[in-house]
Amino acid sequence: MSEVSIDVEGVARRYGRRWALAGVTFHVPAATAMMVTGRNGAGKSTLFRVLATAIRPDRGSARVGGFDVVREREDVRRLTALLSHQNYLYETLTARENLQITVDHLGKGRNGIAGALEQVGLGARATDAVSTFSAGMRKRLSFARVLLQEPRVVLLDEPYGALDPPGFDLVDEVIAGLRRRGATILMATHQWERSAKLCDLALVLEEGRVAWTGPASEVLQHEVRG
């Protein structure tokens, strides 16, 4: 897998009159994991949605693997997978059918689906409708969806959210596996201590601005204002 970096330069994005991101600049080297932290509403999800090309920045520019997130959106999407707060799942379909839709749209074979479901601990629930799943199980299924995309850049927005303690371990294993494959990872999380062990770099957002950036091992010493 070729390695891909992320470059963000002065990215700003507003919803109505409120700026969710107010000029964010940072760089994530290829095959590096960066944790992004900050209080609720700090702009983490907006940043991830800009990088995943779900929304456009109002100002500034961002490049993923050298591709501009506005002008070369399709190229960015081929490299990137987003684990979002919205799980992108169809409620009336089964876990397996949801993953089949993903691989069918990617033009990939369906061989990896069973393995992905086993990996996230849903092998026994493959034929159950998503509407019967708990929030944690939906999160696990979303992880399986991300894994099947085989992305070079992984954007994980609150990967530990809604998961039980074994789910936390699962996330750690998945991230470690992605790192071994050379993926570049950006992870928004409130699990500072846990994430600091998995990531190389950390970035703290406050009110849409970069408040601090540095090695992940030092993020615990940074106190989020508020």
Next chain:
Amino acid sequence: MLAAALRKELLLQWRSRGQMMAVFVFGAAALLLFSFAIGPNAHALRTFSAGFLWLGLLLSSTLTLAESFHAEMENRALEGLLLLPSDPRALYYAKAIANWLQLTILGCALVPVMVVLYDAGTTELLTLFAVIVLGTAGLSAPGTLYAAMTAQVKAKQTLLPLLLFPLIVPALLASVKATSLAITGDPMEQSRSWIVLLAAFDLIYWSLCGLLYGKVVEE
């Protein structure tokens, strides 16, 4: 890509097939109410039967079209597909074809109801089927686009008909005229021109809406 998207649409429709039955009952109830409005005038009922059929189908279509985006918006599944990435045009044509199929089945199912309620039988079944196929294509192409536009709006049930109805007047007019000629007889062979008009409308809107869909669903 289109095949994958169409497979997904048909699977989603199959899983919500109970909804289809509810929409059919709604359409049949609308036809029944129209007959009450006219009263026991057999000639008038037969004369206006084509118009009532298409009004029933039009009203029912707003339910199916809006519903077709419910699953897409529930967990932002449509955004998930676009980010894979998927071609917006393939996603549009898959949904429009699935909606077209659903409306065609609904239209065919409402014909016997029309025949029973309005005594509007016809031997021109092939022509009637062709008109239903072309007419529902004319509803589903712009209907799918507008359903996508209004899917995230709070007042979507109101806004969709407001946007859609004025646009599909030519298709509705041609469908009603061609259906009416199939029922009451066509000695002057006028139905061909209405069918050509309908086909032209379909061609324009199926081409145009496919191009516009990406602008509608992407920011």
